[in-house]
Amino acid sequence: MGAVRRLRRSAVPAPAVRGHRSAASHTARQVVHRSGILSRRGARRHPCRLLTAALCRRARARAGAHPLRPARRYLRRVLGPAGRSDGLRVALCVTASAVVALTLRADQWYWLPATAAFLVKPDLGPLFSRTVNRFAGTVAGVAAFGAASSLFAGGWWPVVTAGFAGALLPVATRHFAFQTAVVTVLVLSFVHVGGDTEVAGQRLLDTSIACGIVLLVGHLPRLGDPRRRVRHRAAVAVRRTEQYLRHVLTAAPGEPTGQRLALRRAAYTALADARSAAGTAAAELRPGGVPDCDWQPLLTTTERVADATTAYTVHLAYGPRPPTAAVHRLADALAAAAGALTHTKDLEADVGRATRRLRAQLRRSGLEGLAREETMLTVPDGRTGRGRAPVRIP
Missing domain, CATH: 1.20.58 (Methane Monooxygenase Hydroxylase; Chain G, domain 1)
Structure with a gap:
């Protein structure tokens, strides 16, 4: 709240720039009125302060996600297999x-x-x-x-x-x-x-x-398997990506984007953790009889799904919808891959099969083509009503 107070104090014009009060007030009044957050009558009195309060309320409304509680996340990490x-x-x-x-x-x-x-x-x-x-x-x-x-x-x-x-x-x-x-x-x-x-x-x-x-x-066969931590983090990354994709599929038009942003951030954070664990495991001294497992194809494919899901959110608002059934099958493939990583006995074979299935479903869904397209779509410009305006990925 200290930053908000400083912003509110800075919004009041200083005596040295008092001559620009009318222009700044008029601009702020127009922004507040166009945003639809406040009424025109409220914007006439203290437009700069009201604009600050309105933007703070809008930010709190957009951040309506419910992330996993820190205590529960800590317990899962401590009591998990790794x-x-x-x-x-x-x-x-x-x-x-x-x-x-x-x-x-x-x-x-x-x-x-x-x-x-x-x-x-x-x-x-x-x-x-x-x-x-x-x-x-x-x-x-x-x-x-x-x-x-x-x-x-x-x-x-x-x-x-x-x-x-x-x-x-x-x-x-x-x-x-x-x-x-x-x-x-x-x-x-x-x-x-x-x-x-x-x-x-x-x-x-x-x-x-x-x-x-x-x-x-530390390198006993039952304790020194470096794949255990990677398997857990890879399963978490695949599961977070699946949750992100399913939320995008089931979200209603005009729904606040706070939960989607939180799920996207959780997916990419889990992918980064899994890549770091895979790099550490590759440099470990493996015990005798423990085969190596190549995690990079699975993590790369999962990251491609996350990128394609981000592009899919743009096309839901400004472009044609890809076939929904194929996208649902891609989400099912992510769920199957996460389950295989959690309950597998033949890790190398299951990771290879999950990677091939994810690649096939991603290709059939058509989402990857959306990720390769440029994000400059032909949409009406807010000022002129025509032309091209850049699209910010929500």
């Missing part, structure tokens, strides 16, 4: 590292499970490359700190080393191994100032053990 697999993998890695740490030494045992928990965190990229980079960065950081301790003497050099490492932090975020090395030097400098001068070797040992546990436990 969430259960990730949670079990984190729990096993942390438990194994804690047992090993308590067996080796009781003091400062928490370093090893903390390192394992950070490594196995599911949203930081491929597990294998992240683990290797963490080990390499720790070795480089310990070596750099050891070289500094052998070259300099006194109590001043850890402070200078910490300052130099802190200055490198903004640049170090470009690579995980470089960032790990810089953070290792920074932490070792702080600990050395606190009086612990033998911590470098212990941190290197803890990191080595944690990386080994994560590589072994």
